[in-house]
Amino acid sequence: MKKISSYIWDYxxxxxxxxxxxxxxxxxxxxAPRLTARVVDDVIVGGNMGELKFLLLGFLGIGLGRCIFQxxxxxxxxxxxxxxxxxxxxxxFRHIQSLSADFFDRTNTGELMARVKEDIDHIWDAVGYVxxxxxxxxxxxSIILVCMxxxxxxxxxxxxxxxxLCGSIAVIMERKLGVVxxxxxxxxxALNTVAEENLAGxxxxxxxxxxxxxxxxxxxxxxxxxxxxxxxxxxFVRYYPFFTVVSKVLPLLTIxxxxxxxINGEMTLGQMTAFVEYSMNIxxxxxxxxxLTNSFSSAVASNKKIKKIYEEKPTVTEVTNPVKLKKVRGxxxxxxxxxxxxxxxxxxxxxxxxxxxxxxxxxMGATGAGKTSxxxxxxxxxxxxxxxxxxxxVDIRTLTLEQLRTSVSYVMQDVFLxxxxxxxxxxxxxxxxxxxxxxxKASTDAQASEFIExxxxxxxxxxxxxxxxxxxxxxxxxxxxRALAKRDPILVLDDSTSALDMETEHLIQQTLQxxxxxxxxxxxxxxxxxxxxxxxxxxxGGAIAERGTHEELLARKGLYYETYESQYGAVSGKEKVxxxxxEAKEEQILQEGGNHGLQFV
Numbered sequence: 001m002k003k004i005s006s007y008i009w010d011y012x013x014x015x016x017x018x019x020x021x022x023x024x025x026x027x028x029x030x031x032a033p034r035l036t037a038r039v040v041d042d043v044i045v046g047g048n049m050g051e052l053k054f055l056l057l058g059f060l061g062i063g064l065g066r067c068i069f070q071x072x073x074x075x076x077x078x079x080x081x082x083x084x085x086x087x088x089x090x091x092x093f094r095h096i097q098s099l100s101a102d103f104f105d106r107t108n109t110g111e112l113m114a115r116v117k118e119d120i121d122h123i124w125d126a127v128g129y130v131x132x133x134x135x136x137x138x139x140x141x142s143i144i145l146v147c148m149x150x151x152x153x154x155x156x157x158x159x160x161x162x163x164x165l166c167g168s169i170a171v172i173m174e175r176k177l178g179v180v181x182x183x184x185x186x187x188x189x190a191l192n193t194v195a196e197e198n199l200a201g202x203x204x205x206x207x208x209x210x211x212x213x214x215x216x217x218x219x220x221x222x223x224x225x226x227x228x229x230x231x232x233x234x235x236f237v238r239y240y241p242f243f244t245v246v247s248k249v250l251p252l253l254t255i256x257x258x259x260x261x262x263i264n265g266e267m268t269l270g271q272m273t274a275f276v277e278y279s280m281n282i283x284x285x286x287x288x289x290x291x292l293t294n295s296f297s298s299a300v301a302s303n304k305k306i307k308k309i310y311e312e313k314p315t316v317t318e319v320t321n322p323v324k325l326k327k328v329r330g331x332x333x334x335x336x337x338x339x340x341x342x343x344x345x346x347x348x349x350x351x352x353x354x355x356x357x358x359x360x361x362x363x364m365g366a367t368g369a370g371k372t373s374x375x376x377x378x379x380x381x382x383x384x385x386x387x388x389x390x391x392x393x394v395d396i397r398t399l400t401l402e403q404l405r406t407s408v409s410y411v412m413q414d415v416f417l418x419x420x421x422x423x424x425x426x427x428x429x430x431x432x433x434x435x436x437x438x439x440x441k442a443s444t445d446a447q448a449s450e451f452i453e454x455x456x457x458x459x460x461x462x463x464x465x466x467x468x469x470x471x472x473x474x475x476x477x478x479x480x481x482r483a484l485a486k487r488d489p490i491l492v493l494d495d496s497t498s499a500l501d502m503e504t505e506h507l508i509q510q511t512l513q514x515x516x517x518x519x520x521x522x523x524x525x526x527x528x529x530x531x532x533x534x535x536x537x538x539x540x541g542g543a544i545a546e547r548g549t550h551e552e553l554l555a556r557k558g559l560y561y562e563t564y565e566s567q568y569g570a571v572s573g574k575e576k577v578x579x580x581x582x583e584a585k586e587e588q589i590l591q592e593g594g595n596h597g598l599q600f601v
Contacts, residue, residue, distance in 0.1 A: 002091060004303065007084045008127060018076035019135065025069035026140050028062045029281070030147055033274035035059060041270030073132065081128020089120045092306060100316040101381040102341065110193025115309055118188060119302035126299035134292055137285040144282045151271050151278075155261060158253050159282055162246050170293045173239040177294060180235060181301035184228045189305075191221045236294055247284075254279040316380050322400045328407040329357040329392050330489035330519035332378065337387035339370075339377055347373050349543045351387070353535070357489070360512075360520040362530025364563065365539030371523045372413060373542075375492050378521075379405050409483035411496035413523075415475045422452055423459040426482045434485055442485035445511040447504050448477035473504070480508065491515065494523045505529065527564050536560065 008015060035058050042048045043055070093116060125131075141163060148156035198214050258272040267275070332355045339348040348370045355361045363371050377384050380396060389396050396404055417425050426442060427434045439459065443449040451474055455461045463470060470478070476496055483491060491512075505528065512520055513532070524530050531550040538546035538559050546558050553560035 004084075004088075004123065004127065007087055008080075010087070011080045011083060014076055014080050018073050018080065018132070021069040021073035021076065022132065022136055023139060025066050025073060026136060026143060028065045028069070029140075030143050030278075032059065032062055033147070033277040033281070035062070036277055037268070037270035037274035039270070040273045041268050045269060074129075077128050077132035081124050081131070084127045085120050085124035088123060088306075089116060092116055092120065092309065095310060098314050099312055100314045101376070102315055103312055105341075108189070108193040110191070110196045111189035112309075113196065114185070114189040114192050115306055119185065119305050122295075122299045122302040123306075125295055130292060130295045130299070133288060134296065137288055137292065141282060141285050144278050148275060148278050151275050152258075152261060152267055155254065155258055155267075155275060158257065159250060159279055162250050163282070166243055166246055169239050169242050173235060174293045174297050176235045177232060177297035180228060180232045181298050182304065184225070184232065185301050185305050187221065187225045187228055191218075191225050194218050194221050232294075250282070251276060251279045316383055316401070318400055319398055323394055323398045324400065325392060325394065325403060328403070328489045330407070330517070331355065331357050331390075331392050332361075332490065332519060332521070333390040333393070334374070334377075335388045335390065337377065337384045337389060339373060339382065339385050341382070346385075347542050348377070348384075349541075351544060353537060353544075353547070355519050355521065355535075357519055358515075358517050359535075360522065360533040362533030362536040363521065363523045363539065364525065364527075364530060364536060364560065365545075369539035370542040371539055372494055375410065375494060375521065375523070378490075378492075379408055379410065407488055408490045408492060409486045409488040411476075411479050411483045411491075411493045413494040413496070415472075415479045415496075417463055417470075417475060417478060419463065421457075421460050421462050422455075422478060425463065425478060426459075426485050428482055438485055439481075442481040443478075445484050445508075446477045446481035447507050448474070448481050451477075477504075484511070487518075489517075490519045490521070492521045492523070493529075495525060502528065527560075527567050 035055050039052070039055055043052050096112060096116075145156060145160060145163070148159060194217060198218065254276050255272075258267060258275055261267040262269055262272050334351045334353050337348060337351040338346060340346040351370075351374065353361065363374065365371050373382075376382055377389060378396070380401060383397065391399065391404065391407065418428070423436070423439055426439045436459070440449060443452055443459075452458055452461070480493070480496055483493075505526075509529070509532070512522075520533075522530050522533060527550075530536050534549070535547060536550060536553055537544050538553065540559060546553055546556060546560055548556070554564060
């Protein structure tokens with residue numbers, strides 16, 4: 001993690017200019033009581049009226065100088081704070097993006113949102129306005145004390161004692177607030193997570209009539225967040241009155257003791273007037289100290305939370321000198337691959353297969369058999385526990401993640417569409433090199449163009465968050481169009497036609513059969529989706545239970561046979577005839593679709 005001091009160092013010259021402006025502004029402010037003393041001693045008491053105009057010009061000069069340098073200081077600190085927060089947010093987001101899938105398996109979205117937004121904002125305050133005030137408080141206090149000691153060291157002992165008292169209270173308060181702010185930060189993340197989950201899944205909540213339950217769940221976290229903020233307020237309220245009392249009593253004591261010194265001839269009336277003005281001027285740093293301690297404690301707690309994110313390291317990394325394939329053909333090999341996540345049972349065991357360039361592999365199995373895990377390993381979302389995976393006979397661990405993942409077009413089981421136009425969603429991943437004709441051709445091949453072109457803005461239609469407003473089948477077809485548009489060497493369809501009717505599925509399968517140089521891996525529960533594959537794997541318990549072509553697996557009368565029987569009815573030993581009938585039926589559907597221009601929405 002790049003330290004906050006490093007970010008500040010990046011803008012060191014700008015900060016030096018801001019601090020110089022602060023020093024000049026405060027120093028000018030300290031000159032005003034000196035002029036006041038001259039007015040009292042020389043003009044009012046001494047009767048030297050000729051000096052008054054020069055003193056008034058001095059007040060005017062001080063006022064103009066403070067106006068200019070105060071503006072420069074505040075603008076520069078605010079600008080630097082904004083820059084640093086932007087840099088920190090950028091770096092944190094990049095680090096989060098670099099982390100592997102296992103990190104997101106155990107980390108809530110709401111927590112990450114809290115770190116990227118609220119916690120960075122707290123640090124923004126610390127390196128901007130709050131940081132400026134802290135520097136100003138210390139310099140302001142120091143120079144005032146110097147001026148006071150120059151006037152009368154005995155009288156200056158009173159504000160010195162007051163500042164030591166306030167400083168001690170501020171340290172105690174900061175320690176107590178630090179503990180509370182860490183708990184507030186944690187609860188803020190939990191509150192964000194609950195809100196994000198419920199808003200994203202509001203349709204599920206309503207479908208199961210869980211509004212009251214979810215409201216109560218949110219209110220419990222909201223109550224906890226409220227209680228923690230009240231605990232913070234109680235700490236603040238318990239100690240802040242001390243700052244107020246000291247700031248009110250200090251000028252009074254200064255007048256009483258200073259007046260005695262004037263009577264005894266130890267000070268002039270003008271000096272005492274200046275001293276009182278200094279004591280009034282030292283009041284606001286005491287009053288600000290409590291609020292600044294509050295804000296600074298919040299920033300410290302937020303920085304600790306961000307450090308924990310930076311302590312996370314990606315488990316999937318690239319080698320120092322990766323291999324760069326000139327052209328990816330698309331041959332995929334799994335060599336005795338096994339996989340399990342930390343502290344979990346084995347998900348895949350001894351998986352072996354090879355898919356040559358342009359061939360099709362079908363993968364079937366019950367839910368939880370490990371079908372999707374095979375694709376996640378192929379894309380190195382996780383690394384295999386044992387064995388090796390090869391792309392064009394090269395171990396994928398020696399390739400760059402970019403080349404590996406851009407070689408695979410993946411139609412996910414859980415379709416995710418961004419809140420953007422249909423055109424931009426289809427171009428995702430290759431926005432800079434895909435033209436509209438390619439997008440339209442891919443949409444036509446995915447049987448999506450018909451419903452898209454019925455929309456008012458067609459491909460420029462902005463779809464809602466996660467594709468809200470579209471049916472499940474429409475979202476799947478846009479996702480398939482996205483994969484087809486990329487024209488990558490490997491195409492993976494993970495149960496991607498489950499929401500489509502049989503006719504549309506057959507039309508898409510016809511398109512897939514024309515992709516001669518594309519390696520296709522089809523994960524499905526429907527026999528119809530994999531029956532034409534060059535090889536079909538049937539997974540059970542994370543291992544390959546059966547493998548072969550459609551006809552070979554039917555002849556074996558194992559798991560695949562049982563699935564076929566459950567989907568197509570009883571098989572009476574004439575599997576070949578039944579298969580021919582199914583193929584004839586498919587051909588008839590395709591011909592009817594071509595003759596009548598049918599596309600199903």
